């Protein structure tokens with residue numbers, strides 16, 4: 001995707017697989033895509049995601065359903081010395097219904113030296129924790145990062161954190177990984193319903209602590225980090241923390257967050273967004289239509305044209321994730337796959353209202369990082385949401401802090417690497433000290449601290465700025481394969 005979603009439409013015309021054959025057969029491309037995706041699964045046929053019979057909708061959210069203590073890493077591509085666990089647990093969807101979901105926990109070799117406490121020993125250490133919210137992986141059960149060989153985002157985030165001695169708990173999000181309850185009821189992924197995925201994140205922390213109480217104590221410090229779709233989830237989590245706090249929370253980092261995307265699509269329709277981001281947003285409209293349908297079944301893909309719906313069904317038939325989505329929609333203009341009246345449909349507007357992130361109070365500190373050359377998300381649009389949020393903080397006499405930093409000359413994914421020196425230190429400071437421990441002028445009246453700044457890169461004119469996560473995917477031969 002170009003983003004948060006990776007719609008590859010802009011990249012695909014240049015791919016030989018497409019251009020050399022004229023108009024490709026979408027079903028054949030779907031098959032090719034999904035075979036390659038399957039080759040990137042740690043276990044092509046994992047029974048881990050089968051929900052135990054004792055699952056019930058009456059369980060409390062955050063209840064543990066299954067634990068895989070030590071995942072066999074021989075089929076993964078995870079740096080040696082790290083280890084992995086997977087858990088299944090209960091969460092709540094946007095409507096508050098209990099659903100089963102999966103998550104992974106990536107363990108460091110040992111806790112970071114700055115964290116090692118007198119109470120923990122080498123045989124039973126406790127770890128600082130980051131709850132990681134991934135970006136768009138797709139809409140189907142097959143698109144679970146916990147079953148991708150390199151966990152999706154690999155060295156960008158989870159490996160980077162674990163190699164610094166920080167444990168990472170990462171929900172797949174409900175509907176990804178676990179696909180049905182024991183009675184066969186399908187669990188759809190409520191794409192772009194960020195408060196629902198924030199529930200998945202919160203409940204993954206609670207369940208991981210229940211599974212590993214000595215390694216992850218129930219009040220131990222944790223920070224939240226998310227990118228793109230997951231940046232919106234992370235910010236939604238910061239809002240959720242006010243209403244339904246999870247102990248130990250120390251702050252949130254949101255990279256290029258997908259917030260208020262329906263509003264962004266409206267802006268794009270009115271010409272208020274650049275042409276590249278507009279094209280991406282039209283691709284994203286298909287995914288949001290699926291997300292709204294997951295919450296409101298009667299919506300039934302309003303928002304997608306008949307030709308878009310036909311291609312969507314080709315994708316759904318093979319349960320294709322982001323790389324395959326790019327292939328299936330090749331040869332179509334994104335704008336031809338989506339309807340004009342989507343953004344004034346009453347269900348769309350209700351969904352947008354219920355899932356609104358930004359322009360609301362939250363529990364901070366919150367660090368928002370944006371990419372100047374983001375193909376998915378125009379930084380000016382994001383900045384206006386940051387401003388709206390700061391006004392709300394000030395009007396409410398909030399003392400929370402919101403820091404916004406714009407990284408010059410970088411794209412949607414390279415932003416994460418470009419800013420690692422900043423965000424890694426930020427996370428460590430939060431996990432090692434008190435929440436929001438930055439020095440304050442004690443004589444000044446308490447007020448919200450909103451700051452905005454630009455970060456200049458060195459030689460950004462010659463650096464490689466690929467719009468996809470093109471890093472550590474095995475055996476990738478073509479650009480479309482980099483979408484996971």
Ligand SMILES: *[C@@H]1O[C@H](CO)[C@@H](O)[C@H](O)[C@H]1NC(C)=O
Pocket residue numbers: 045047
């Ligand atoms: C997948 O697992 C199921 C149930 O264990 C088994 O029946 C099936 O043959 C497996 N398929 C493959 C391709 O291994």
Ligand SMILES: *[C@@H]1O[C@H](CO)[C@@H](O)[C@H](O)[C@H]1NC(C)=O
Pocket residue numbers: 052054059063064065
């Ligand atoms: C479900 O059964 C498993 C295996 O018997 C057990 O470990 C687990 O605690 C049970 N979970 C619930 C929520 O009852």
Ligand SMILES: *[C@@H]1O[C@H](CO)[C@@H](O)[C@H](O)[C@H]1NC(C)=O
Pocket residue numbers: 072073074075
């Ligand atoms: C891990 O999987 C590999 C490959 O399937 C297998 O050879 C090995 O025995 C497994 N290790 C354990 C500890 O189960």
Ligand SMILES: *[C@@H]1O[C@H](CO)[C@@H](O)[C@H](O)[C@H]1NC(C)=O
Pocket residue numbers: 095294295296297
């Ligand atoms: C979720 O709640 C909305 C609003 O009450 C309702 O219209 C919708 O049908 C519910 N979705 C499901 C799957 O029950």
Ligand SMILES: *[C@@H]1O[C@H](CO)[C@@H](O)[C@H](O)[C@H]1NC(C)=O
Pocket residue numbers: 300
């Ligand atoms: C959704 O719309 C499609 C195409 O218009 C139709 O074939 C299908 O039956 C509808 N599904 C539901 C659940 O209404």
Ligand SMILES: *[C@@H]1O[C@H](CO)[C@@H](O)[C@H](O)[C@H]1NC(C)=O
Pocket residue numbers: 340341342344
């Ligand atoms: C929604 O917007 C479209 C495009 O601007 C317009 O054609 C349509 O009439 C509007 N529908 C409603 C219900 O307002």
Ligand SMILES: *[C@@H]1O[C@H](CO)[C@@H](O)[C@H](O)[C@H]1NC(C)=O
Pocket residue numbers: 395396397
């Ligand atoms: C914020 O503080 C001002 C000045 O002390 C006060 O007049 C106002 O009522 C406060 N607003 C809220 C929402 O508490």
